[in-house]
Amino acid sequence: MTAESNESKSRYLQYLELVLGPLEDKKRWRQYKARVKGLPENYRIAVEALERYLMHFGPADGAGAMAMYEDLADLFEQSAADGIPIRAVFGDDPIEFVETFMANYPLGQYRRRERDRFTSAVERAAGEDRTK
Template identity: 60%
Template sequence: MSDVEKSGFVSKVIGPKKRWRAYKGRVKELPENHRAAVEAIERHLMHFVPTDADSNASMFEDLADLFEQAAANGTPIREIVGDDPVEFVETFAQNYSEGGYVPPRAKKQLTEAVERAADGEDAATA
């Protein structure tokens, strides 16, 4: 794959680089456990490539909005994602694309990562 092809693929997956950097900066400012949950969701969302870069950039920006508001309101991660993080992410992604096939291993990794983030949040508030 040439550099031009890679650049086009990357833009389709993450959207315009300027928006991606802004999104990553916002995520970096989240409390540690919220950031860990967002990063796990982000990795999972990479399996859902929308039809255009703007939709994908909007999807990540909306994810940051959701977690920023939750952190500001003191909303626990479990209240955001519910009992099934995979279901949450797949439903969330459907708002932006038709989604794609996600291997069972990726679903398991998401569930485990969100559980660690939520458990860490519970330990911090105890």
């Protein structure tokens, strides 16, 4: 390969990552999904339901979100291996469990920006504009 073809390949990968996101995150996501697929059925169902909730309400950033999903897989793999019942993992309130779980991870940039925008709008509407 020539130096020019290496440079072209590098630019091509940069373009792909710009459009699709970091390729390493895609690889990590596929590995996570394979781990979930390997769980016993009841644990897999629980993880997939939790994953859906996290997709809507969890951190949105790639690296932070990936760490969260990998930790989720760790938790359920270990729980399945130890024979811990699903209800014992979640407790009486699954929403409380997931909210506590999410609190351990950074808020995604999009959600942080929207929360800040919302808070500022309420402050302005209440006559408490603090940007002055």
